[in-house]
Amino acid sequence: MRSAIGAHQDLSSAGVLAIIGLAASLAVAGCHDAQAQAAQSEPSSTTASSAAGPAVSVEPRAKLLPTFPCSSCHQHLKPNPEKRELKEFHTVRNKELHHGDSAAWCYQCHSMANIDRLVIARGDLVTFDEAFLLCGSCHGDKLRDWKLAIHGKTMGHWRGDKIKRSCTGCHNPHAPKFPAIEPEAAPWPPTGMKAH
Amino acid sequence: MTGRDDDQHEGGCGDARSQRRDALVQLRLSKHDSRRDFLKGIAVAGAAIAGGAGCADEHFQKHYKELTDEDKRHVFQRIEQETRAKTGVRVKISDPQPLDGVQFAYALDLSLCNGNRRCAEACARENNLPDEPRFRYIQVLQMERGTVDLERGEHYYEPEKVPQPGKVYLPVQCHHCEKPACIKVCPVGATWREPDGIVVVDYDWCIGCRYCMAACPYFGRRFNFAEPAIRPNRINPEQGYLSNRLRRAGVVEKCTFCLQRTRTGRYPACLEACPTGARKFGDLSDPESEIRVMLERKRVFVLKEDLGTIPRFYYFYT
Numbered sequence: 001m002r003s004a005i006g007a008h009q010d011l012s013s014a015g016v017l018a019i020i021g022l023a024a025s026l027a028v029a030g031c032h033d034a035q036a037q038a039a040q041s042e043p044s045s046t047t048a049s050s051a052a053g054p055a056v057s058v059e060p061r062a063k064l065l066p067t068f069p070c071s072s073c074h075q076h077l078k079p080n081p082e083k084r085e086l087k088e089f090h091t092v093r094n095k096e097l098h099h100g101d102s103a104a105w106c107y108q109c110h111s112m113a114n115i116d117r118l119v120i121a122r123g124d125l126v127t128f129d130e131a132f133l134l135c136g137s138c139h140g141d142k143l144r145d146w147k148l149a150i151h152g153k154t155m156g157h158w159r160g161d162k163i164k165r166s167c168t169g170c171h172n173p174h175a176p177k178f179p180a181i182e183p184e185a186a187p188w189p190p191t192g193m194k195a196h
Numbered sequence: 197m198t199g200r201d202d203d204q205h206e207g208g209c210g211d212a213r214s215q216r217r218d219a220l221v222q223l224r225l226s227k228h229d230s231r232r233d234f235l236k237g238i239a240v241a242g243a244a245i246a247g248g249a250g251c252a253d254e255h256f257q258k259h260y261k262e263l264t265d266e267d268k269r270h271v272f273q274r275i276e277q278e279t280r281a282k283t284g285v286r287v288k289i290s291d292p293q294p295l296d297g298v299q300f301a302y303a304l305d306l307s308l309c310n311g312n313r314r315c316a317e318a319c320a321r322e323n324n325l326p327d328e329p330r331f332r333y334i335q336v337l338q339m340e341r342g343t344v345d346l347e348r349g350e351h352y353y354e355p356e357k358v359p360q361p362g363k364v365y366l367p368v369q370c371h372h373c374e375k376p377a378c379i380k381v382c383p384v385g386a387t388w389r390e391p392d393g394i395v396v397v398d399y400d401w402c403i404g405c406r407y408c409m410a411a412c413p414y415f416g417r418r419f420n421f422a423e424p425a426i427r428p429n430r431i432n433p434e435q436g437y438l439s440n441r442l443r444r445a446g447v448v449e450k451c452t453f454c455l456q457r458t459r460t461g462r463y464p465a466c467l468e469a470c471p472t473g474a475r476k477f478g479d480l481s482d483p484e485s486e487i488r489v490m491l492e493r494k495r496v497f498v499l500k501e502d503l504g505t506i507p508r509f510y511y512f513y514t
């Protein structure tokens with residue numbers, strides 16, 4: 001608590017922009033560190049609860065995917081790592097693929113050896129429900145913040161059981177930028193802060 | 197569109213209420229604020245109505261802090277019955293108490309907020325805000341990227357999609373200040389800070405003078421100019437006495453950190469509704485809590501810090 005108060009007490013409102021800059025540079029500087037950390041941390045199970053304490057669960061993903069398991073088709077196909085235009089299947093994915101540099105391609109994240117698994121940067125296979133480990137293998141800073149519930153959506157109880165949304169529950173992994181959405185209606189009548 | 201609108205609904209009770217209000221204001225303004233004067237004030241106003249028998253109960257209702265458990269049972273039952281008669285909805289009035297040692301605080305990640313107002317809408321549903329007028333406890337300000345100028349923030353923006361290029365968004369609601377300006381100015385003690393840090397209003401004690409609204413630097417409070425109209429099928433039947441029970445015209449209301457939810461361990465409605473995960477909530481006195489972990493790792497700021505209100509509502513960037 002003290003540090004929280006300390007943190008805001010030495011900031012004037014005019015210093016806000018400075019904070020943005022600082023936060024941004026910290027995030028960048030901390031990135032590699034965090035990446036290493038993330039890669040070393042053991043794969044967390046989907047439920048992490050202490051013996052008696054409340055449970056923190058991660059929303060499962062695989063069962064929400066209409067075409068999962070991928071192997072139901074892919075077992076009949078030979079993996080082709082070549083980047084090309086997909087004409088029969090996954091055409092939408094192909095079109096929308098907008099993640100990282102233009103080199104991004106299926107087998108960077110999907111395992112060629114086991115199409116029902118994802119492959120993280122250091123080569124390990126993880127399930128679709130553990131997609132956060134894959135995302136975190138590049139976005140270490142975000143994974144660290146997500147594990148601490150600083151980044152990401154948590155539902156349920158602040159005291160008691162929690163449900164965390166995995167990265168791919170909010171971000172389309174093929175086009176991860178959060179899309180623009182329609183806002184709810186503006187309030188009425190206009191008696192807001194400006195009028196106040 | 198005045199507080200008088202509700203008089204019709206109350207079958208003559210409102211007259212008495214407005215007289216009580218006047219009497220109370222005068223009393224408070226002219227005299228000191230001992231509890232005894234207060235009761236005298238009520239008696240004066242009470243004497244002014246001739247035979248408002250059906251309303252006597254409500255009329256002489258005590259301040260929340262003076263209610264015994266027995267009183268509460270009666271009062272809650274009466275409210276439940278009245279709500280049933282008026283709206284047809286079976287509601288349950290509860291009064292969850294502050295949790296031992298808990299100090300609530302809220303934080304909002306401004307780098308994620310995209311101004312979609314899902315929070316404000318979920319808040320309205322959870323807390324039984326009227327369909328008409330459509331005011332909201334949460335006000336989302338749209339500002340030019342690179343600025344945090346509250347006074348020039350636009351909160352009636354209505355583009356097709358958000359975020360708009362070049363804009364940033366900053367939601368504001370009651371900051372549950374540690375030193376709340378609103379409480380100091382209330383002439384009748386109708387608003388106070390609970391032990392867990394939640395600032396509440398006793399809707400049956402508020403006289404609608406709106407001093408608190410003028411005092412609040414964050415535009416955290418709203419006034420019911422008209423009888424709040426809410427469709428029965430939109431009423432949330434789980435109602436806290438100090439939070440989301442139905443209000444009447446002529447009283448002030450505001451965010452209560454959803455105490456009917458949060459005092460039972462749940463997250464506030466706005467937090468769960470936010471599609472970007474920008475909202476964080478928890479116990480400031482627990483070093484392991486999400487909010488503490490965030491505070492220890494991120495630089496945070498509060499609005500209008502120089503006023504010394506010490507908000508329990510932090511903003512941060514990731």
Ligand code: SF4
Nearest residue numbers: 370371373378412416
């Ligand atoms: S934000 Fe305004 S209404 Fe809320 S506690 Fe502070 S001064 Fe009072």
Ligand code: SF4
Nearest residue numbers: 382402403405406408
């Ligand atoms: S309007 Fe505000 S200041 Fe006036 S009685 Fe109600 S809570 Fe108190």
